[in-house]
Amino acid sequence: xxxxxxxxxxxNASGPQTDWVGLGLAQAVTEVRIGPVPVGAALAGxxxxxxxxxxxxxxxxxxxxxxxxxxxxxxxxxxxDRGAAAAVIAPAAAGPTATAAVRxxxxxxxxxxxxxxxxxxxxxxxxxxxxxxxxRERSMQQAxxxxxxxHAADPELAAPTAExxxxxxxxxxxxxNLYFTLDGVRLANDSTGSTPAPSSPHAGTxxxxxxxxxxxxxxGDTVAPVDLAVLxxxxxxxxxxxxxxxxxxxxxxxxxLADSPAHWVAVPRPPGRTAKQWQFYDRNGTLLSTDPAGLLx
Amino acid sequence: xxxPKNGWDGEFQEFMVGAWPRLLRTAYLLAGDQHAAEDLVQxxxxxxxxxxxxxxxxxxRYAYVRQILVxxxxxxxxxxxxxxxxxxxxxxxxxEDGFARSDERAALVAALATLPPRQRQAVVLxxxxxxxxxxxxxxxxxxxGAVRSQAAKGIARLREAAAPxxxxxxxxxxxxx
Numbered sequence: 208x209x210x211x212x213x214x215x216x217x218x219n220a221s222g223p224q225t226d227w228v229g230l231g232l233a234q235a236v237t238e239v240r241i242g243p244v245p246v247g248a249a250l251a252g253x254x255x256x257x258x259x260x261x262x263x264x265x266x267x268x269x270x271x272x273x274x275x276x277x278x279x280x281x282x283x284x285x286x287x288d289r290g291a292a293a294a295v296i297a298p299a300a301a302g303p304t305a306t307a308a309v310r311x312x313x314x315x316x317x318x319x320x321x322x323x324x325x326x327x328x329x330x331x332x333x334x335x336x337x338x339x340x341x342x343r344e345r346s347m348q349q350a351x352x353x354x355x356x357x358h359a360a361d362p363e364l365a366a367p368t369a370e371x372x373x374x375x376x377x378x379x380x381x382x383x384n385l386y387f388t389l390d391g392v393r394l395a396n397d398s399t400g401s402t403p404a405p406s407s408p409h410a411g412t413x414x415x416x417x418x419x420x421x422x423x424x425x426x427g428d429t430v431a432p433v434d435l436a437v438l439x440x441x442x443x444x445x446x447x448x449x450x451x452x453x454x455x456x457x458x459x460x461x462x463x464l465a466d467s468p469a470h471w472v473a474v475p476r477p478p479g480r481t482a483k484q485w486q487f488y489d490r491n492g493t494l495l496s497t498d499p500a501g502l503l504x
Numbered sequence: 505x506x507x508p509k510n511g512w513d514g515e516f517q518e519f520m521v522g523a524w525p526r527l528l529r530t531a532y533l534l535a536g537d538q539h540a541a542e543d544l545v546q547x548x549x550x551x552x553x554x555x556x557x558x559x560x561x562x563x564x565r566y567a568y569v570r571q572i573l574v575x576x577x578x579x580x581x582x583x584x585x586x587x588x589x590x591x592x593x594x595x596x597x598x599x600e601d602g603f604a605r606s607d608e609r610a611a612l613v614a615a616l617a618t619l620p621p622r623q624r625q626a627v628v629l630x631x632x633x634x635x636x637x638x639x640x641x642x643x644x645x646x647x648x649g650a651v652r653s654q655a656a657k658g659i660a661r662l663r664e665a666a667a668p669x670x671x672x673x674x675x676x677x678x679x680x681x
Contacts, residue, residue: 228659229631231612236529236632238610240538244524245546246517252546253516253553370642375562 257420312341312349315384316465320437320473329390331432333421333473337464338382340404346376353384353399360386361395379407381467385421385437394432396421402439402469420502434476436502439469445490447472449503451480476503515560516553523566524549527573533628534577536617544580548573570633571643578621615665622646623658630655 315336322332336356341349350367358364381404386397398419421435440447440461449457459472474482482503487495524545531541531548552559552569562568616624622644629640630651640651 228627228662229634232533232616232628232632235610235613235616236532238538238613239529239532239541241525241528242542244521245542246520249520249546249549249553250513250516252550253556256550256554365645368641368645368647370638371645 310339310466312339312345313352314339318462318464318471320385320462320471321435321475323433323475325389325432329432332388333433333435333437334386334388335437335462335464335471336384336386337402337467338384339465340377340379340381340406343373343376343378347372349382353382356393357384357386357397357399360393360397377401379404383439383464383467385419387421387432387435389432398437402464402467405466405468407468434503436474436476436482438472438474438502440472440487442468442470443489444470444487444495446488446492448486448488449474450483450486451477452483453480455480474503512556512560516556519565520549520552523569526566527570530570530628530633531573531577533613533616533632534574534624536613544573544576547576551576567639567643571645574625574629574643575645577625611665612662615662619658619661622650623654623661626651626654627658627662 380401
């Protein structure tokens with residue numbers, strides 16, 4: 208049991224009236240058999256989760272495992288929704304452009320990262336909503352607003368508690384919510400993470416490649432219109448090339464989210480293809496890194 | 505661009521090996537069964553690894569994963585009614601001794617399993633993990649008042665099953681009653 212001496216919450220004291228509970232539980236757990244720790248299974252399961260729609264990849268921790276990419280390629284002109292071809296249109300910015308002067312933690316700046324059409328003619332868009340960093344006082348309000356948007360599409364999503372928000376609040380990070388819309392209607396498929404704010408001391412490393420696979424699996428009754436890899440890279444990255452297994456290439460456009468120091472790319476998976484490698488180049492065309500096992504692999 | 509994957513794997517492995525026994529015991533109290541507990545903890549660690557970049561930056565990694573475990577337990581419980589977790593609600597109390605007897609320990613676990621999930625979580629987090637009300641509230645994603653209420657209700661129901669042994673237990677540990 209926890210014997211942390213700093214745990215001085217008066218409500219924590221277990222008095223004689225309830226000591227028997229703790230003692231009983233402590234005796235009960237002696238029945239537990241501690242066998243070999245299934246590290247391999249947890250690693251494999253974690254990797255599977257990462258590949259799924261809602262798996263988040265930590266900014267630095269999982270970068271090489273999941274995301275790194277760089278390379279040059281020729282264009283991807285078609286993606287598939289359940290196997291059928293669909294046109295992909297170059298991303299276009301939407302909504303207001305955030306600047307340092309208008310940063311409002313309660314007003315997100317939305318950007319279209321990619322868009323296209325499904326086989327049955329529906330228009331899909333992949334959005335990034337950037338919620339500028341909030342101070343501690345407004346972090347709860349911001350979390351509730353983000354949740355309200357997400358909850359409208361996913362009624363099972365639990366509301367954030369003050370304790371949770373305070374525990375995981377990051378003072379120098381913007382919140383980024385990635386999601387799909389289909390014919391203008393938001394889908395449940397989404398992913399929420401954070402990225403260093405312009406004022407962050409880590410802004411210079413914002414480009415450490417990190418990403419998420421959005422829409423890889425359906426959620427509830429919804430099915431994402433496309434399997435989409437979304438990455439954030441540093442401003443030093445000028446070009447990314449994805450090489451598919453069949454030898455063809457795709458060079459996704461880099462998109463800025465308001466004044467965020469990171470740039471973003473969205474790569475729809477074309478029909479029946481898997482990524483062979485990703486390559487990152489700087490603005491001068493110098494190869495920065497190559498990842499043979501990135502997203503969409 | 506990022507730390508080598510193998511480096512992260514090693515760090516996660518070290519953490520998992522160290523935290524596994526304690527989390528498994530907590531999961532056992534929540535799930536009421538060895539196999540269910542192992543499955544629950546493994547599932548929590550899978551999610552922890554999937555988000556290791558965030559978990560490793562947490563001030564208290566163990567608390568982070570424990571919260572994942574509690575959430576996982578809550579989700580699974582919604583799909584499976586508590587009646588299926590135990591064969592029968594314990595009602596007999598041995599006059600011989602306290603929780604030292606294996607059947608009594610099993611009875612307590614079974615009684616715990618009959619509690620609604622939130623009550624069970626509150627009891628386990630408060631009296632096994634020894635968290636404060638506020639810490640338990642953070643782990644359960646609810647208010648401090650809700651933790652107090654759920655824990656009180658849970659204790660009251662456990663007391664119905666185990667109270668006759670209470671005085672004996674206290675005597676066993678030093679006659680404190």
